[in-house]
Amino acid sequence: MIDSNHDIQIIKTENSRIAQVDFSQLSFGEIFSDHMYQVEYRDHEWQQPEIHPFGDITISPSTSILHYGQAVFEGLKAFRYKDGKINIFRARDHFNRFNRSCKRVSIPEISEELFIDGLYALVDLDRDWVPKEKYKSLYIRPFVFATDKFLGVRASRTYKFMILTGPVGNYYKNGLKPVSLTTMPDFVRAVKGGVGNAKVPGNYAASIYPAELAKEQGYTQILWLDACEKKFIEEVGTMNIFFMIDDVLITPALSGSILEGITRKTVLEVAIGMGYTTEERAISIDEVISASKKGTLQEAFGTGTAAVISPVGFIHHEEKEIVINNREIGPVVKKIYNHITGLHHGDVADTNNWCHVF
Numbered sequence: 009m010i011d012s013n014h015d016i017q018i019i020k021t022e023n024s025r026i027a028q029v030d031f032s033q034l035s036f037g038e039i040f041s042d043h044m045y046q047v048e049y050r051d052h053e054w055q056q057p058e059i060h061p062f063g064d065i066t067i068s069p070s071t072s073i074l075h076y077g078q079a080v081f082e083g084l085k086a087f088r089y090k091d092g093k094i095n096i097f098r099a100r101d102h103f104n105r106f107n108r109s110c111k112r113v114s115i116p117e118i119s120e121e122l123f124i125d126g127l128y129a130l131v132d133l134d135r136d137w138v139p140k141e142k143y144k145s146l147y148i149r150p151f152v153f154a155t156d157k158f159l160g161v162r163a164s165r166t167y168k169f170m171i172l173t174g175p176v177g178n179y180y181k182n183g184l185k186p187v188s189l190t191t192m193p194d195f196v197r198a199v200k201g202g203v204g205n206a207k208v209p210g211n212y213a214a215s216i217y218p219a220e221l222a223k224e225q226g227y228t229q230i231l232w233l234d235a236c237e238k239k240f241i242e243e244v245g246t247m248n249i250f251f252m253i254d255d256v257l258i259t260p261a262l263s264g265s266i267l268e269g270i271t272r273k274t275v276l277e278v279a280i281g282m283g284y285t286t287e288e289r290a291i292s293i294d295e296v297i298s299a300s301k302k303g304t305l306q307e308a309f310g311t312g313t314a315a316v317i318s319p320v321g322f323i324h325h326e327e328k329e330i331v332i333n334n335r336e337i338g339p340v341v342k343k344i345y346n347h348i349t350g351l352h353h354g355d356v357a358d359t360n361n362w363c364h365v366f
């Protein structure tokens with residue numbers, strides 16, 4: 009069956025897998041919707057966009073991505089409103105960041121039409137896959153990778169851009185639970201001038217081993233410090249981080265080695281709208297420890313699309329240990345979380361034009 013929609017060539021599946029999915033038991037990243045979107049780049053341009061049934065792809069063992077890692081990805085979500093409509097959250101911001109990441113690793117930029125219209129068409133086609141329950145969502149994974157069959161080190165001349173989607177549950181099965189962190193001064197996530205501010209797979213590869221060590225020591229995530237002085241806080245795991253100190257909401261400024269999170273931006277904008285004072289600036293681990301001693305460290309939390317917000321209850325750094333808000337969820341984090349999830353599901357009015365609802 010072939011029909012066309014916005015010039016996208018669509019081949020629909022004749023065997024939907026949706027009846028086999030238990031939407032009450034969703035985890036993260038295991039189940040994929042019926043279709044996937046793809047566009048190839050060759051002869052200096054992006055080609056005809058296509059939607060196919062989700063399935064394996066074959067590549068040569070000499071494919072460039074397998075050897076030198078030239079690739080970029082994004083992660084965003086679609087949510088269900090009570091009236092059945094679907095909301096794709098801040099897609100344009102994810103598209104813009106995707107192209108900024110591509111530029112850093114010499115991948116040709118993709119047009120808004122190919123990225124956004126393709127994404128909307130794919131989600132619309134598989135709209136039944138968007139979970140109906142609040143806090144559940146359809147995770148959307150756009151990505152691009154180098155496809156030249158060539159072992160020389162240079163920018164590939166061919167690429168494949170794809171979008172996968174799949175239903176995911178609430179990241180925290182038992183609600184928001186504060187996590188415990190440790191710094192890892194022997195390892196760094198990223199360095200200014202490197203690729204820390206681009207969403208590229210290599211950043212994740214580099215963080216897995218230290219994250220395993222942190223887990224073995226009993227911590228949930230790593231609190232990453234800057235690579236040069238091992239003094240300033242950068243991110244937590246694969247999330248951005250916020251501290252509420254003396255009634256000021258502080259997040260590290262985008263220094264070049266920090267990923268410019270869309271949730272980070274949302275939290276800043278929502279907090280300002282609620283009347284909180286916010287600061288984007290360098291914040292050292294020593295400042296956090298001394299605020300804790302003084303009793304002015306009120307809350308801490310990580311932000312990212314997958315979990316939305318993740319409260320921090322405990323930080324270990326060298327010989328010091330600090331407990332934040334009695335390891336409980338604080339009022340600020342709760343208020344911001346409720347506001348953002350309200351925006352997701354249409355319970356809070358979208359005054360910023362962040363939502364694409366259809």
Ligand SMILES: *Cc1c(COP(=O)(O)O)cnc(C)c1O
Nearest residue numbers: 246247248267269270271312313
């Ligand atoms: C994706 C990502 C984030 C969070 O970004 P969001 O746009 O909020 O999802 C933070 N840090 C790193 C390293 C990331 O890769």
